[in-house]
Amino acid sequence: MSDKTMTIDEVVxxxxxxxxxxxxxxxxxxxxxxxxxxLLRTRITDLTVVSYGGPDVGLLAAAGRIRRLVTAFTTLDSxxxxxxxxxxxxxxxxxxxxxxxxxxMWGLHAAANRLPFLPVRAGLGSDVMRVNPGLRTVxxxxxxxxxxxxxxxxxxxxxxxxxxxxxxxRADRLGNGQYLGPDPYFDDLFCEAADAAYVSCERVVxxxxxxxxxxxxxxxxxxxxxxxxxxxxxxxxxxxCAPDHGRDEPFQKLYATTPxxxxxxxxxxxxxxxxxxxxxxxxxxxx
Amino acid sequence: xxxxxxxAPGAPAAAxxxxxxxxxxCAEAWRDNGEVLASPMGPIPSIxxxxxxxxxxxxxxxxxxxxMLVGLDGTPEGWLPYRQHLTMxxxxxxxxxxxxxQLDRFGNQxxxxxxxxxxxxxxxxxxxGAPVNTLNNPTSYWVPRHxxxxxxxxxxxxxxxxxxxAAAAGPSATRFHRIPRVVSDLGVFDxxxxxxxxxxxxxxxxxxxxxxxxxxxxxxxxxxxxxRTREPTPGELRLIREVIDPGGARDRExxx
Numbered sequence: 152m153s154d155k156t157m158t159i160d161e162v163v164x165x166x167x168x169x170x171x172x173x174x175x176x177x178x179x180x181x182x183x184x185x186x187x188x189x190l191l192r193t194r195i196t197d198l199t200v201v202s203y204g205g206p207d208v209g210l211l212a213a214a215g216r217i218r219r220l221v222t223a224f225t226t227l228d229s230x231x232x233x234x235x236x237x238x239x240x241x242x243x244x245x246x247x248x249x250x251x252x253x254x255x256m257w258g259l260h261a262a263a264n265r266l267p268f269l270p271v272r273a274g275l276g277s278d279v280m281r282v283n284p285g286l287r288t289v290x291x292x293x294x295x296x297x298x299x300x301x302x303x304x305x306x307x308x309x310x311x312x313x314x315x316x317x318x319x320x321r322a323d324r325l326g327n328g329q330y331l332g333p334d335p336y337f338d339d340l341f342c343e344a345a346d347a348a349y350v351s352c353e354r355v356v357x358x359x360x361x362x363x364x365x366x367x368x369x370x371x372x373x374x375x376x377x378x379x380x381x382x383x384x385x386x387x388x389x390x391x392c393a394p395d396h397g398r399d400e401p402f403q404k405l406y407a408t409t410p411x412x413x414x415x416x417x418x419x420x421x422x423x424x425x426x427x428x429x430x431x432x433x434x435x436x437x438x
Numbered sequence: 439x440x441x442x443x444x445x446a447p448g449a450p451a452a453a454x455x456x457x458x459x460x461x462x463x464c465a466e467a468w469r470d471n472g473e474v475l476a477s478p479m480g481p482i483p484s485i486x487x488x489x490x491x492x493x494x495x496x497x498x499x500x501x502x503x504x505x506m507l508v509g510l511d512g513t514p515e516g517w518l519p520y521r522q523h524l525t526m527x528x529x530x531x532x533x534x535x536x537x538x539x540q541l542d543r544f545g546n547q548x549x550x551x552x553x554x555x556x557x558x559x560x561x562x563x564x565x566x567g568a569p570v571n572t573l574n575n576p577t578s579y580w581v582p583r584h585x586x587x588x589x590x591x592x593x594x595x596x597x598x599x600x601x602x603x604a605a606a607a608g609p610s611a612t613r614f615h616r617i618p619r620v621v622s623d624l625g626v627f628d629x630x631x632x633x634x635x636x637x638x639x640x641x642x643x644x645x646x647x648x649x650x651x652x653x654x655x656x657x658x659x660x661x662x663x664x665x666r667t668r669e670p671t672p673g674e675l676r677l678i679r680e681v682i683d684p685g686g687a688r689d690r691e692x693x694x
Contacts, residue, residue, distance in 0.1 A: 177520060204564070224564035231563060240551070240561040249550065251569035253524050272528065272614075273570035276599040276607035282555050302610040333505035334519040 155326045157379045159189045159423055162349045165379070166314055168195050169218075173259075173310070173345055174202040175317030175338035176390060179228040179398055181330070182207045183318035183351050185386035185423050190216070191415075192422070201310055203255065203337070205390060206406065209235035212244060213411035219246040221310065223255045229400060230407050250279055250307070258310035259337060262344035270304040280305075315345035318387045319372065320395055321361060322352040322380045328372030329361050332393035339371050347378040353395045355382045385427055401437060402430060454670060456623060457482065457688035459642040460582075461678055462670050463621045465490040467578045468533060473497040474575075475507075475518075475526050477534040481687040483580045483621075487535075488682045489674060527567065530614055532575040535621075536568065540593040541579060543635045543656045545617040547572075547598030555595050568597035573604070576616045582691050584622035586655035601634035623692045624650050626667055631659045640667045 163186070166172070176182035187207045197218045202208055204225030211217050213235035225236040239245060250258070251273040261269040270289050273279075280286055289306040317338040319328040328350045330338070342348035350372060361370060389406065391398035406414060418429050464486025468476050476487040476498045491498040491510060499516070501523075502508045507516030518526065526532045539562055540548040549568060553559030571577045577598060581588050596603055604615040620627040625641040637659040638650055643666050651658060670678070678688070 222564060224566045226563060232561070237561040240558060243557040249555075249565055251565055252520075252567040253528065253570035256521065256524060271570075272573045272610060273567075275569075275573060275611040276596070276603040276615075277565065277569040277572075278550075278555070278596040279565060279569055282595075298609070300609045302613075303608055304610055333517075336520060 152325055154324045155374070155377065155380045156324050156355060157381055159185060159351070159381050159383060162186060162379055162381055163189045163193050163195070165347065165349075166190065166193075166195055168197045170195075170313040171199040171201065171311070173312040173315040173341040174200060174207045175315065175336060175341045176205065176207070176387070177203045177334070177336045178205040178224075178226045179390045179403065180205070180334070181318055181332065181336060181338075181387050181392050182390040183316040183386065184388055184390060185383035186316045186318070186349065186351050186381075187211065188419060188423060188426055191419055201312060203252070204233065204236060206233065206403070209233045212236050212239035214415070215244065217245040219248060221248040221250070221255070223250055223252040227403055227407060229398065230403065234407050235411055247282075249282055250274070251277070254279070254305065254307045255310070256337060256340070257307045259340040259344045261307065261309035262311040263340050266309060268306040268308050271307045272304055274305040274307070310344060312341065312345035313347070315341040315348040317341055317348065317350055317372070318383070318392065319350055319352040320392065321354055321356050322350050322372070323358040323361060324355060324380060325358065326350065326372065326374035326377030326380055327358065327361060327370060328352065328377060329365065329369050330371050331365060331369055331395070332391075335371050339376075342372055342376040348372075348376055349379045349381065350377050351381045351383040351386045353382075353384055353386065353392065355380060383423065386423075388427070388430065399430075402433065405433070454643070454675065455689065455694040456642060456644065457692040457694065458670055458675065458678055459667050460621060460623060460692050461486045461489060461688055462674065463626045463640075463642070463667050464535060464580060465493075466626075467535060467619050467621070468495050468498055471495055471498065471533050473499070473531070475499040475501070475532040477501070477532055479534070479536050480580055480582070481691045482582065483535040485678065485683045485688055489677055492677055492682070493674060524567075524570065527570055528574045530575050533578065533618070534571050534575060535578040535580050536571065536598065538579045538581055538588060538598070540590050541581065541588060541620065542590055542593050542600060543658070544600035544602040545579075545598070545620070545629055545634075545636065546593045546596045546600035546603055547579060548593035548595045550595040550597050552594055565595070565597040569599065572599040572615060572617070573611055574614050576618050578618050579620045581620065581622040584624040584650070584653045586653060589654040589656065591656045601629055624653060627658075635659055637661070638664055640665045642667045
């Protein structure tokens, strides 16, 4: 069985401009931020990003790497509006495919199951249909027993991804990924919907260690849907990664209130290690 | 704790504040809902949902705001990660009270952006789950500052679907669509009119019908006799002030 561990730079060397890239997590929760930062160090651009948006979207939008965004929202959770995303939208910086949260999930399900679409009630009657003129409906072949109506539903197209980036609490070298927090979000679907999936994690452990203390249902990602594994301690920073670390609220506030160029100059100029020490230095200054 | 929240024995209770009428009006949204998930968004709806569960709707389910279903004391009683939450929505066993940046006379709601969607003047949250919520489970709204900028003739982006748009979209859209009520700092509103346009159901004590009309950017249906939002019982006031919100979060959202 193959060892899938790689460095952060090996992960981004497999990505290229113009890709459709799925990013796991949710809002400002368990985002693969170290991988996003690594992406920012490359010249990769023109991306179609598929994400329940948080600061991953904010950073890539601020750096001008997004050509099209597929999302239902972009938020920092404790700060409801993502300032860089917001600014980018208001200057018309990229195209947007705005769908409902459930439509988004069914799009991933369709891709993971190799279906062209899945029917979903959400979207009907809303302006999601107006701003996505390509969206079609599908009529049920079955009539409702009581009303005789054959329901017409939205045919949510598959959100097939060239690559997925997700962050886990633990993984083994083979690509088995484990979450230890309260919510898996949709990271397994992102991996299954992608041609290649890269998993960063707080700690790479021996396979046997995965189930030593944790229940088997914490094993979210199967190695068959994972291409590469990279150990990035504190790699979801500044988003939450329970139980390993919570959200770094003071730092998130700094991110949200600092012009991007200034933020990038101080925190994103070097590699991941430089980022982590710049964050520690900043926290020390705050005491 | 402020003196108002703990009157000396025998002293008269402090007057009911506007925020407390709002709490009562929000709590009433979940009356007779049975064993469904109450999903309040914002401080006053959250206090209202907890009040409803502590009093007249004890079977309601609540979350910790993340992935756990919890009792009133915070004891976890179930697991509800996002993907299962969405099944709760589409299965219909939920009543959400959402916010609204804009709301029109048929209950169309916008939280996505202000201005032209292709290049908004103000980007907000995005549609989030408003489309799936409104088509699948009862969806009420909470507006802490009632103004013509919120209550508009037409919303810029229909996120939450209103009665006219649901009807136009056909039976799959109307099948489970229902907007039980809208609560603002001025009153309570519903859609109990022949064409499902918004109606003033009650004004909070201290608010005039004229005030509500002036703060609403569209022609509101107003019955000849507009009732007042009901008074809280002494027991409800005690729960709000001493148990559920002793820190006074409600007064920071709606001032008296």
